[in-house]
Amino acid sequence: MTPVWRYGRPALVLLLAGSAVGVPLWLVAVTSAKPQAEAIRPNLDPPGHWQPAANYADAVSEGEMLGGFLNSLLVVVPSVVLVLILGAGAAWVFARRKSRLVSAAYALCISGLLLPPAVITIVMELRQLGLAGTRPGMIAVYTGMYLSTSIFFMTGFIRAIPLELEEAARMDGAAPSRIFWRIVLPLLRPVIATATIMVMLYAWSDVFYAFFVLGGGDRAPLPLNLYQVASAQLYLENWHLVFAYVVVMSLPMVAVFLVGQRKIVSGITSGAVK
């Protein structure tokens, strides 16, 4: 390796990271700590007067942040759990059995990776089922939408697990359900981490489907609240509140990623690129 590249590469990485990621994050951080008068024209200057506490308190009271946070959790957590458990069961069958019917069912179930969800008629269907504007309706929509992702990743992963592990347990007399819970699921840990972060990421930040299914109301999750806060700013210019919101919305995802980081990478390695 040439010496130029040896020092040039880290320098280039630092430059790229600073300009491409550092600048936008700095803007978010400083603006969320500025008083409204300073934040009207968002710039990179540090705040003349620091008031992060007051801004975050305002976002909580005016933006109904706590309610939104709770609404998000009540929808995202059950969706993720359902996507993982139902997806793992299906992926196990799809990975281990070979027949035309299995291939067809697998192809159908991962078609959601490519096909767009028909969001308008979902609303119609939920109304007929009495689920429109409810959390179970939202959970069902997210689960249906993101099952494809988890089935795709998990099926690829299970195919790489040697069948002998299951056979050994079967010799000891374990029934399929026991093998699934005690052997397959624990082995799936890395890909579960990947699927969890992917589904959480999509569902936690979704505003499009939440708008159609949940609407504004008191069940609105965080991103929908952020959208309303930001839309109101046509008249108010509340950049300081918007960015306080952005920080609060992003931190849980960053935390989840940092905790599961290593497994996420290995899950992607084995699931998507075989």
Place this chain on the structure above:
Amino acid sequence: MADTVVRTRRQPAAPGAPKGVGRLPRAAVHHPWWFALPAIAVFAGFFLVPNLLNFYYPFTDWSSYHADIAFTGLDNFRTITEDGSLPRAIRTTLVYALLAAVFQNGFGLVLALLLEDDSRFNRFFRVVFFLPVLISALATGYVFRALLDQKGAVNSVLGTDVPWLGSTTWTLVIVTLIHGWKWMGLSMLIYLAGLKGIPGDMLEAARIDGAGPWRTFWSVRWPMLAPAVTFNVTTALIGSMNTFDIVQATTGGGPAASTEVFNIYMFRIFGQGLYAQASAMSLVLFLVVVAVAIPLVVGLRRREQLL
């Protein structure tokens, strides 16, 4: 504790069970269908059925203005074609998807090559470049609206007065750049995974044969990256046809509807209560995605096998 006792007691019965169903194939005993059925049911009920309904409601007058739904044939399609929104949405969405996929993959591949070696420095910066993936697309949109506002941060740093988000031609490109910025970390991870999968002795052999870095890249690494390219290009291209948040947060579809992709149109028209008309647009989106996805996946798969 009690639970395990019960389970161990039941065990002797289990080996007997397969005997009773001796004619069933082994797969049916060891990996029974009912593990897959709940997932299939939920997916069919809340993904496939709405997509099937989407072949009916666009041909009705379903809206918030009257209670009954009547069949009206092609009226909705005629309306959206004649007011120009359909051809415009198709063109805008396709351009958006193409540019977004190019930017996302370009940035991702460069980052993966820069951060390929497993040093502590590189691991740290992989996380840094993954951060935009973790920030919601809506929030990303607001961040860039603040940066690119005519009175915003970029203009104040450069000392310029450019209306970044006010051009009917270039704003679409800028929005796709933002899309590429938001998702480059994910592409980077997948390219890194692909690079890690290349056998070391292959690179060694290329080095011994006297191949320089460029030659190694084009003759060994790039072909070996084919599966990662397939996955990345497909998900980026198809995923960005379903875009909404970044566009809504930065331009809301403007200026002069120049960034009005399918989902922005649906969002706006649904908000006006014209459900069937929004549904018609949704059906077209479905058909466009299918028309792009099938040749794309088939082509990329074939390319993988050729390389």
